[in-house]
Amino acid sequence: MSKEIEKKWQEKWKESKLFQSDHDERKKIFLTVAYPYPSGAMHIGHGRTYTVPDVYARFKRMQGYNVLFPMGWHVTGAPVIGIASRIKDKDPWTLDLYENVHNVPKNEISKLEDPEYIVKYFSTEYHNVMDDMGYSIDWRREFRTTDPTYKKFIEWQIKKLKKMDLIRKGNHPVKYCPHCDNPVGDHDLLEGEGVGVNELTLLKFKIIEKNDNDTNKDNGDNINTANNVKYLVPATFRPETIYGSTNLWLNPNVEYIQVTSDDSENGTNGETWVISKESFDNISNQIKDLKILGDIDPETLIGAHIENPVTKDHHPILPASFVDPEYGSGSVFSVPGHAPADYIALEDLKNNKELIEKYSLKDIVNKIEPLNVVTIKKYSEIPAKDVIERLNVKNQEDPKLEEATNELYKVEHSKGIISKHIPIYSGERVSIARENIKKDMISKNQATIMYDFAEHPVICRCGTKCVVKIMDNQWFLKYSDEEWKDETRKLLRNENIIPAEVRSNLEYYIGWLEDWACSRRIGLGTKLPWDKQWLIEPLTDSTIYMSYYTIAKYLKDINSEDLNDAFFEKIFFDNDINIDTIDKTQLNSIGANIDDFRLKVDEDIINEIQNEFSYWYPLDWRLSAKDLVGNHLSFHMFHHAAIFPPENWPQGMVVFGMGLLEGNKMSSSKGNVILLSDAINEYGADVVRLFLMSSAEPWQDFDWREKEVVGTKRRLDWFFEFAEKIESIKMNKNKSSLDLSNIERVDLTRKIDLWMMNQLYIRINDATTALEGFQTRKALQDSLFLLKKDVDHYMYRTKHLLEDPDEALIFVLSSILESWIRILSPFTPHSCEELWAKYGGEGFVSEAEWPIKYQYFPMKCTPTLNLKVDSCIPSEVIEKSEEMVQSIVKDINEIKKIVDVTPEKIHVYLAPDWKWMLYRIADDVGKPDIGQIMGRAIGENIHDNKKEIAEVAKKVGREMTKTRYIGKIDEYEVLSDALDFISEEVGSEVIIHKDNSYDPQNKARNAMPYKPALFME
Ligand SMILES: [Zn+2]
Incomplete structure (x- = not known):
C-alpha cells in the first residue's frame, strides 16, 4: 500500500467531511482518548493508544451510530518550560534528544527555546501524524489547553469547586530542583522517575555531655552550653518505637554540621540541630531560614549520650557505617527489639573489637539490651531477633536484611498491639498509636515532620540533586472529603470498566487519595481566579474537558470574554442565574465579579450549543493508559461527580497497557522508541495499525518486533492478492469484473458452500462481539486469521471447480470478499477503501453497513445471534x-x-x-x-x-x-x-x-x- 494511496483516501474523507459529527436523530457514541501532551514526537506507543478509539469509532459508525471522536492538546504545565530553558542553555543531552530522537529539523531547534513554540510545533506534528494514520477525528473541535476560550472554561470550573468548598489552602511538599529553582515532574528527571515523597517524623534527642557523672571534660568538646542546647534529630517512619530506643547511630565517616532557624511553626525553634552536611539541602528547603553554625566532628559525639525526648532515658551515641548521610538528617535512632537492621548492627558492633577499643565502648555496648514495645502473636518479646534468626541474616551487609525489615514492618503495622508496659498507648493498634504518638510529640515540641524521597538519588536533568521543598500557601483540592469520595464511588458503581480488574484499583485510589495540590508557580496554564500568583496545574485542568469537546466548535466564533460563569452554567445545567440572589460577599473569595453572571451570548447560539452538549453527553467511553488510573482517571471521576448530575456521569472506561520495543520498555528520553512517522513511511499506516491492533489486546502490554511487523505486511499483501484472484475467477467465468454492490444471489445447495457461508457468519459474529468489548486482537483473530484459514480450506475443497467455476462458487467468493472488506475496514481503512472502490463497492466502505446487519446468508432463515432457529439449518449441523x-x-x-x-x-x-x-x-x-x-x-x-x-x-x-x-x-x-x-x-x-x-x-x-x-x- 503506497503512501500516495493512503493520502488519497485521507483527502477524500476530508473533502466529504466524513468524520464531522453533528447532533441528529441517530443514536450516538461519544468517545475520547487521553489528549496528548505534545512535548516530543509521536512514537509507536502513542500509535496504539490512538488507534484503538479510531477502530472502535469506525466500527460503531458502520453499525449506524453517530460517533464523535475528537482530539485536543494538553499543553499546560511545566515540562516544556524546562525543555525550552535546556535548549536555550544548549544542554547537549536535550539537543541530542530533540535532533535525533524527535527528529526536529536543525533550523527549527533554536525556535524551541520558546515553550509556546514547543507545544505549537509538536501539536501540529501530532495532528499531521494522526492524519497520516487515517484517524477519523472531527478536527473542528480541536483545541489547546492554553486557548483563551479553554481558560475561561477552566476558570468557571475552579470557581465552581471553590464555591462548593472543595478547595482549601495549605502547605505542600514538592519535588524541587534547587539549581533550576523550580518544582520538577518525572519528565524533568535524569534519575529517580516515579520515586515517591515520604512523610517522616523527626525526633529531637538532646545531646548530653559525655559521661554524665564525669567531671573530667578533657576528652569531650564543650558539647553543650547552657543557652545552646544541641539535638540530634533522626527521622523515622515508626515514631511509636521511640519507647524501644536503646542508642543512636552516627556514621563517623560522614561530615556533620550544626544548624538553626527561628521558624516557630515547623522548625528548630531556635534550637541547634546536628545534621549531616548532605541532608542540609533537603532540610533547608523545608525549614525556613535554616542557617549553618559550623561543622562538628562526629568523633566527639560518639560515646556521648542523648536524652530520649519521651522516656527521658539516656542512650549512648554509637558508630555505624550503615547510616546513610542523604536519608533523613543523617542519624538513626536504634530500636534493636523491632528493627532488624538495628539488632544486627548492635551484634556487629559487639564483635568489632577495633571500634569498641577506639571509642572505649565496651561497658556501654555490653549493657544494651533490646526493648519490647509491640506485641504480636507468634513472635517473642524481641521480634527483630526472631526474624533475623529465621531468615538467617548474617550481618549488616546481608541482602536478606531488607526482607527481614519489610516483613516485620508489615506484620507490626497490620497486627501489632502496643505492649502492656508502655504508658498511655498500651493496647492500641500500632497503626493508630503511631499517629497519636506522633501528634502528641509534635505538640510537645519533641518532634516535627520532615519529607524525604523514598529512594535516592533523584537527579534533575541539569545534573543537580533534587530535594523536597515545602511550598507555602498552596491550594488543594479536597479529595480527602468523605462526601466527595462517596459521590465518586457512586459514579464508579454505574460505570463500565474494561478490563474489569481495574475497578478495584479505582476503588483503592478513590479511598486513598489525599488532598491534591492543584496550583503551581511555573508553567503554561490558567491562573487561579482568586489568587493570580498561582497557575492551575495540568492534572487539575484536564478532568472534565470531554464536555468541552461537545461545544468547542461553536466557541471559535465567540469572544472569549463572553464565556463567563453565566454561559457555562446555562449550557451545562440550563441554569438561569438571577443576579439579585448572588451572595456578593462570596464573589471575592472565588475571584469573580458580578458581571461574570450576566449572560452575554445570543439565545439562538446558546440553544444550539445546549442541544449539542445534551446530545453528546454523557461521555460513553473514556480511553486512557493504566499509569493514569491513580491520577487523571480518578480525578476525572471526582470532578464529574462534583460538577455534573448523575445523568451526565461518564458511562465507560477502557484502560490500556504499555508499549515495549523488541522486549524493552519504550522511552523517548532513553532513545528507545520508533517514531510513528518513521513506521508509517516504512510500512504504511495500515500495516502499523494492523500490527498494533493484532499483537495484543488494548489492556495488555504490546511489543513492537520488526520481524512480526513484516509478517503483518505479508498478511495485508495476501488480502490484495486474494481479491485479485477472485476477480480473475469471475472474469474467467463470465467475462465481467467483480461488482461488489451487485452480487448476484444464488441459492446454495452444495454443502461446502453452505459451510463457507456459515463460517463467514460465525467469524463476523465473533469479531463483532469482541469489538463491542474493545478486544481488537480477538476481533482480528476471528475476522482475519481464522477466517483466512476457513477460506483456505474452502478453496482447497473447491479446487476442482476453480478452473471452471459455477455461479455458486462465484457468489460465495464475492460474498466473502465483500464482507471481508467491511470487517477489516476499521483496522485497515485505506486498503479497504481502495479495494472497495476497485471492485465496485458503493460509496465509502467507511460508511458502509457493518456486515452483521447486511444479510445475504444463504441459510434457510435469517441467522441471528442464536443460530438454533427451527427453520434454519443449524450452524452446528x-x-x-x-x-x-x-x-x-x-x-x-x-x-x-x-x-x-x-x-x-x-x-x-x-x-x-x-x-x-x-x-x-x-x-x-x-x-x-x-x-x-x-x-x-x-x-x-x-x-x-x-x-x-x-x-x-x-x-x-x-x-x-x-x-x-x-x-x-x-x-x-x-x-x-x-x-x-x-x-x-x-x-x-x-x-x-x-x-x-x-x-x-x-x-x-x-x-x-x-x-x-x-x-x-
Ligand atoms: Zn535542575
Whole structure:
C-alpha cells in the first residue's frame, strides 16, 4: 500500500467531511482518548493508544451510530518550560534528544527555546501524524489547553469547586530542583522517575555531655552550653518505637554540621540541630531560614549520650557505617527489639573489637539490651531477633536484611498491639498509636515532620540533586472529603470498566487519595481566579474537558470574554442565574465579579450549543493508559461527580497497557522508541495499525518486533492478492469484473458452500462481539486469521471447480470478499477503501453497513445471534457435516498407510436409523448409564435384536462423552455431495451404501452415527 494511496483516501474523507459529527436523530457514541501532551514526537506507543478509539469509532459508525471522536492538546504545565530553558542553555543531552530522537529539523531547534513554540510545533506534528494514520477525528473541535476560550472554561470550573468548598489552602511538599529553582515532574528527571515523597517524623534527642557523672571534660568538646542546647534529630517512619530506643547511630565517616532557624511553626525553634552536611539541602528547603553554625566532628559525639525526648532515658551515641548521610538528617535512632537492621548492627558492633577499643565502648555496648514495645502473636518479646534468626541474616551487609525489615514492618503495622508496659498507648493498634504518638510529640515540641524521597538519588536533568521543598500557601483540592469520595464511588458503581480488574484499583485510589495540590508557580496554564500568583496545574485542568469537546466548535466564533460563569452554567445545567440572589460577599473569595453572571451570548447560539452538549453527553467511553488510573482517571471521576448530575456521569472506561520495543520498555528520553512517522513511511499506516491492533489486546502490554511487523505486511499483501484472484475467477467465468454492490444471489445447495457461508457468519459474529468489548486482537483473530484459514480450506475443497467455476462458487467468493472488506475496514481503512472502490463497492466502505446487519446468508432463515432457529439449518449441523467429510478422508488415508495397498474401491456404510434413535435416547438420559439407555430403547422398541442393542448401547456410552449428539444428519446426502472431493483425496473410487446389501466382510455393523464404517477392496 503506497503512501500516495493512503493520502488519497485521507483527502477524500476530508473533502466529504466524513468524520464531522453533528447532533441528529441517530443514536450516538461519544468517545475520547487521553489528549496528548505534545512535548516530543509521536512514537509507536502513542500509535496504539490512538488507534484503538479510531477502530472502535469506525466500527460503531458502520453499525449506524453517530460517533464523535475528537482530539485536543494538553499543553499546560511545566515540562516544556524546562525543555525550552535546556535548549536555550544548549544542554547537549536535550539537543541530542530533540535532533535525533524527535527528529526536529536543525533550523527549527533554536525556535524551541520558546515553550509556546514547543507545544505549537509538536501539536501540529501530532495532528499531521494522526492524519497520516487515517484517524477519523472531527478536527473542528480541536483545541489547546492554553486557548483563551479553554481558560475561561477552566476558570468557571475552579470557581465552581471553590464555591462548593472543595478547595482549601495549605502547605505542600514538592519535588524541587534547587539549581533550576523550580518544582520538577518525572519528565524533568535524569534519575529517580516515579520515586515517591515520604512523610517522616523527626525526633529531637538532646545531646548530653559525655559521661554524665564525669567531671573530667578533657576528652569531650564543650558539647553543650547552657543557652545552646544541641539535638540530634533522626527521622523515622515508626515514631511509636521511640519507647524501644536503646542508642543512636552516627556514621563517623560522614561530615556533620550544626544548624538553626527561628521558624516557630515547623522548625528548630531556635534550637541547634546536628545534621549531616548532605541532608542540609533537603532540610533547608523545608525549614525556613535554616542557617549553618559550623561543622562538628562526629568523633566527639560518639560515646556521648542523648536524652530520649519521651522516656527521658539516656542512650549512648554509637558508630555505624550503615547510616546513610542523604536519608533523613543523617542519624538513626536504634530500636534493636523491632528493627532488624538495628539488632544486627548492635551484634556487629559487639564483635568489632577495633571500634569498641577506639571509642572505649565496651561497658556501654555490653549493657544494651533490646526493648519490647509491640506485641504480636507468634513472635517473642524481641521480634527483630526472631526474624533475623529465621531468615538467617548474617550481618549488616546481608541482602536478606531488607526482607527481614519489610516483613516485620508489615506484620507490626497490620497486627501489632502496643505492649502492656508502655504508658498511655498500651493496647492500641500500632497503626493508630503511631499517629497519636506522633501528634502528641509534635505538640510537645519533641518532634516535627520532615519529607524525604523514598529512594535516592533523584537527579534533575541539569545534573543537580533534587530535594523536597515545602511550598507555602498552596491550594488543594479536597479529595480527602468523605462526601466527595462517596459521590465518586457512586459514579464508579454505574460505570463500565474494561478490563474489569481495574475497578478495584479505582476503588483503592478513590479511598486513598489525599488532598491534591492543584496550583503551581511555573508553567503554561490558567491562573487561579482568586489568587493570580498561582497557575492551575495540568492534572487539575484536564478532568472534565470531554464536555468541552461537545461545544468547542461553536466557541471559535465567540469572544472569549463572553464565556463567563453565566454561559457555562446555562449550557451545562440550563441554569438561569438571577443576579439579585448572588451572595456578593462570596464573589471575592472565588475571584469573580458580578458581571461574570450576566449572560452575554445570543439565545439562538446558546440553544444550539445546549442541544449539542445534551446530545453528546454523557461521555460513553473514556480511553486512557493504566499509569493514569491513580491520577487523571480518578480525578476525572471526582470532578464529574462534583460538577455534573448523575445523568451526565461518564458511562465507560477502557484502560490500556504499555508499549515495549523488541522486549524493552519504550522511552523517548532513553532513545528507545520508533517514531510513528518513521513506521508509517516504512510500512504504511495500515500495516502499523494492523500490527498494533493484532499483537495484543488494548489492556495488555504490546511489543513492537520488526520481524512480526513484516509478517503483518505479508498478511495485508495476501488480502490484495486474494481479491485479485477472485476477480480473475469471475472474469474467467463470465467475462465481467467483480461488482461488489451487485452480487448476484444464488441459492446454495452444495454443502461446502453452505459451510463457507456459515463460517463467514460465525467469524463476523465473533469479531463483532469482541469489538463491542474493545478486544481488537480477538476481533482480528476471528475476522482475519481464522477466517483466512476457513477460506483456505474452502478453496482447497473447491479446487476442482476453480478452473471452471459455477455461479455458486462465484457468489460465495464475492460474498466473502465483500464482507471481508467491511470487517477489516476499521483496522485497515485505506486498503479497504481502495479495494472497495476497485471492485465496485458503493460509496465509502467507511460508511458502509457493518456486515452483521447486511444479510445475504444463504441459510434457510435469517441467522441471528442464536443460530438454533427451527427453520434454519443449524450452524452446528453444517459444521459437523464438513467435519465428517474431513474425517472420512483422514481415516481412509490412515488405513491405506497401514495396509500399504491402494484399494480399487472403498465402501462406506452408514448407521441405520435405530442407532441414531439409541444415540438420541442416550443424549436424553444424559449420562452413559447403559442399563437405563437399554431399558428405554427396549421400551420404545427401536430394534428387534436385544443383543445388538446392548452392544451398540455400550459403544454409544463411550462415544457420547466425546461426541455431542446434535440430531440426525443425513449422512448419505452429506457424503454424496462431497463424493468427488473424497474420491480425489483418497485416490480410489468411493461408494456410499444406503444399506448393507453388499457387505462381504460384514463391516456395516460397525457404522455408528457421525462415524460411518469402511470396507476396502
Ligand atoms: Zn535542575
